[in-house]
Amino acid sequence: MIRFENVSVTYADAATPTVAGVDLTVPEGELVLLVGPSGVGKSTLLGAVSGLVPHFTGGTLRGRVTVDGRDTRTHKPRELADLVGTVGQDPLAHFVTDTVEDELAYGMESLGLAPDVMRRRVEETLDLLGLAGLRDRPIATLSGGQQQRVAIGSVLTPHPKVLVLDEPTSALDPAAAEEVLAVLQRLVHDLGTTVLMAEHRLERVIQYADQVVLLPEAGAPPVMGAPADIMAVSPVHPPVVSLARLAGWTPPPLSVRDARRRAAPLRSRLAGASASPAPGASPRTPVRPPAVSSIAGRAQNDPRPGVRRLLHRLLRRSANTPPPATAIPGGPPETHRPAAAGGEAPDPAPTGGRAHPHPPAAADGEAPATGGPAPESPTRTGGADRSPRPARGQAHPQPAAAGDGGAPTTGGLAPDSPPARPEAGRHTHHRPAAADGETPTTGGPAPESPTRTGGAGGNPSPAEGRAHPHPPAAADDQAPATGGTGGSLAHPHPPVVAEVWRLGVRRGRVEALSGVGLAVGPGETVALMGRNGAGKSTLLNILVGTVEPTSGSVRVGGGLTPHRTPPRELVRHVGLVPQEPRDLLYADTVAAECAAADTDAGAAPGTCRGLVTALVPGVADATHPRDLSEGQRLALALAIVLTARPPLLLLDEPTRGLDYAAKSRLVAVLRGLAAEGHAIVLATHDVELAAELAHRVVILAEGEVVADGPTADVVTSSPAFAPQVAKILAPQPWLTVAQVEAAL
Ligand SMILES: Nc1ncnc2c1ncn2[C@@H]1O[C@H](COP(=O)(O)OP(=O)(O)OP(=O)(O)O)[C@@H](O)[C@H]1O
Numbered sequence: 001m002i003r004f005e006n007v008s009v010t011y012a013d014a015a016t017p018t019v020a021g022v023d024l025t026v027p028e029g030e031l032v033l034l035v036g037p038s039g040v041g042k043s044t045l046l047g048a049v050s051g052l053v054p055h056f057t058g059g060t061l062r063g064r065v066t067v068d069g070r071d072t073r074t075h076k077p078r079e080l081a082d083l084v085g086t087v088g089q090d091p092l093a094h095f096v097t098d099t100v101e102d103e104l105a106y107g108m109e110s111l112g113l114a115p116d117v118m119r120r121r122v123e124e125t126l127d128l129l130g131l132a133g134l135r136d137r138p139i140a141t142l143s144g145g146q147q148q149r150v151a152i153g154s155v156l157t158p159h160p161k162v163l164v165l166d167e168p169t170s171a172l173d174p175a176a177a178e179e180v181l182a183v184l185q186r187l188v189h190d191l192g193t194t195v196l197m198a199e200h201r202l203e204r205v206i207q208y209a210d211q212v213v214l215l216p217e218a219g220a221p222p223v224m225g226a227p228a229d230i231m232a233v234s235p236v237h238p239p240v241v242s243l244a245r246l247a248g249w250t251p252p253p254l255s256v257r258d259a260r261r262r263a264a265p266l267r268s269r270l271a272g273a274s275a276s277p278a279p280g281a282s283p284r285t286p287v288r289p290p291a292v293s294s295i296a297g298r299a300q301n302d303p304r305p306g307v308r309r310l311l312h313r314l315l316r317r318s319a320n321t322p323p324p325a326t327a328i329p330g331g332p333p334e335t336h337r338p339a340a341a342g343g344e345a346p347d348p349a350p351t352g353g354r355a356h357p358h359p360p361a362a363a364d365g366e367a368p369a370t371g372g373p374a375p376e377s378p379t380r381t382g383g384a385d386r387s388p389r390p391a392r393g394q395a396h397p398q399p400a401a402a403g404d405g406g407a408p409t410t411g412g413l414a415p416d417s418p419p420a421r422p423e424a425g426r427h428t429h430h431r432p433a434a435a436d437g438e439t440p441t442t443g444g445p446a447p448e449s450p451t452r453t454g455g456a457g458g459n460p461s462p463a464e465g466r467a468h469p470h471p472p473a474a475a476d477d478q479a480p481a482t483g484g485t486g487g488s489l490a491h492p493h494p495p496v497v498a499e500v501w502r503l504g505v506r507r508g509r510v511e512a513l514s515g516v517g518l519a520v521g522p523g524e525t526v527a528l529m530g531r532n533g534a535g536k537s538t539l540l541n542i543l544v545g546t547v548e549p550t551s552g553s554v555r556v557g558g559g560l561t562p563h564r565t566p567p568r569e570l571v572r573h574v575g576l577v578p579q580e581p582r583d584l585l586y587a588d589t590v591a592a593e594c595a596a597a598d599t600d601a602g603a604a605p606g607t608c609r610g611l612v613t614a615l616v617p618g619v620a621d622a623t624h625p626r627d628l629s630e631g632q633r634l635a636l637a638l639a640i641v642l643t644a645r646p647p648l649l650l651l652d653e654p655t656r657g658l659d660y661a662a663k664s665r666l667v668a669v670l671r672g673l674a675a676e677g678h679a680i681v682l683a684t685h686d687v688e689l690a691a692e693l694a695h696r697v698v699i700l701a702e703g704e705v706v707a708d709g710p711t712a713d714v715v716t717s718s719p720a721f722a723p724q725v726a727k728i729l730a731p732q733p734w735l736t737v738a739q740v741e742a743a744l
């Protein structure tokens, strides 16, 4: 159904192709999973199928990609819209309409489907994806996971033959991810839909894949094969495969169920082992994969010399895997790509979160398809961006603070819109007075200089001591004598770094938080978990002052009320890496972002850049942040905030787009900060990350704290939050492969 014929893609100004030697077929009616490290070119390959590469990204595509016989070089994304449905990494960039229901109908309208068919499919999809309660909601007011569900729903309604999905479960809670994957599997099995999907959280998806395409490194040809064969040698693999490599199970099981069947001997070996160390206590260490005969056979016999070489290399590597770094690795970037040209022009079209103003690349003798910004009417697969990215320094128009469901999503920036630049005067950041939800805004906020590091940009509140727009009802003054109502401390932490009491937050019609109590002490790492829309991001935004409580109190940094603290002061106490890392970025190159971050934080020059390299090696200084892959961009945002080393570090979904190696490097960095006394609060759906890193897990449900306790207790009490190792070795108490390895 999808055919790549000797495809390579070279982005404008890049010295070498990002992907090369791609020659493979995705058969009709199969779900094929595309895996590989961050920045290796997965989104690039997906873009070549939907036509976004090179039509909207610029660059040069050599070879041929056909979808059901249609050549994506000669068919623009709009001309593929009836055939291919695409969900990019940044759904917000692709939304065309304002409300959930309209968005679900849009693709069908463009294809001219009959109204009764449209109506039926919208209803089906609302139910299928748990969106019925949100049908009238402005999309801009949805949580990240709710938006991702709408994005998926909107490509399902036209029933395309081919679905191209770039990390479709990255913002979904574990249960929602399972539901979405079950829906996709049904489409594949019952309707013969072809799905090509890139995903990093392999523990979620691998068991659904018919075949896996591995991109082992940038520019290397992909290897395609049965999931177990590829996982046996892949540098990226889920915990179940790490455990299999440790225990010597070949071929590796891919599901918890299959692993449990083989785990009895391992369980008895572990039975006498000493108690499980606390999560986060021992760094994750690598395990050696066994050589796998079927891959070895292919390494001998594959007709393509490049692939043969690669398979040999993978086999060698898998038999001799170096430890994933637990310390910060150094080393110069591997590649150097000149800065993107023309950074000033407004982006004419989205490219899965990377709208691009590149001029078309120079044509060459082989008549490659060269891409440039092609002004098109919006299609979901293509130029669907009705709201081009704002110029640098402007706040992103994301979550408009619609007062309620019917509020217009006009150009005004929300009080809780994302943070911008720290340097006063360089980037003015205007915000309307409207407070989130129903809070009256008499008195008007004092315009403040925005701040990036603190995430408190354009804090709409007056400074401490000045008249506050809140009515007295939103009392924020008396701290209770005891630890609050909603949550209990696992252990006392005098002094606390952050604390909320009886916190209530209304956002539009939604009671986003109610009666929440929580205290976080120095050196403590707390994972906030819970369904999409449970209130996790809202709580982080409360702590950083970009959302104000409707009731109750919040204190950070030993007595500051975040929404009343000037950003410049707040940044010394608290930093947030938002769910959309792009919201922190404004400069034209990685190097400039990092230099600004060093200056803002008063850190030694090179601090931020060193962190970027440590997290994702191989990013060139001159790269425009817009041109980074999703994982690279997140690593840059993390590095910017980590440079300031705030005593309270808040991370909203910090592993979206990160491969396992980058994740374990991030874990190492965060553990180091916690050991030095930094408090860390992360909102995450990544149960493996929580198991690895958090001392404590707090589960929110519909705005309330429903569990709060040591990680092992909380995550093992519910299958939805249990990591793979816990499920495989239950009832024994192990959570991570590292713990098991240490015990053996
Ligand atoms: N429009 C562009 N212009 C220039 N370079 C680009 C562009 N898009 C991507 N790149 C570069 O190409 C490489 C591959 O990016 P891509 O997004 O395809 O990786 P990926 O495997 O999807 O990564 P991730 O897992 O982090 O999403 C990266 O180094 C990125 O910086």
Ligand SMILES: Nc1ncnc2c1ncn2[C@@H]1O[C@H](COP(=O)(O)OP(=O)(O)OP(=O)(O)O)[C@@H](O)[C@H]1O
Pocket: 140, 141, 142, 143, 144, 145, 146, 171, 173, 399, 400, 401, 402, 403, 404, 436, 507, 508, 509, 510, 511, 512, 530, 531, 532, 533, 534, 535, 536, 537, 538, 539, 683
């Ligand atoms: N500006 C807004 N107007 C109206 N409702 C809002 C607004 N912002 C958030 N909400 C609602 O508040 C609730 C909590 O949202 P929040 O973003 O805190 O959830 P979350 O737990 O972080 O979800 P996710 O896991 O999907 O990121 C959701 O139901 C969301 O739809």
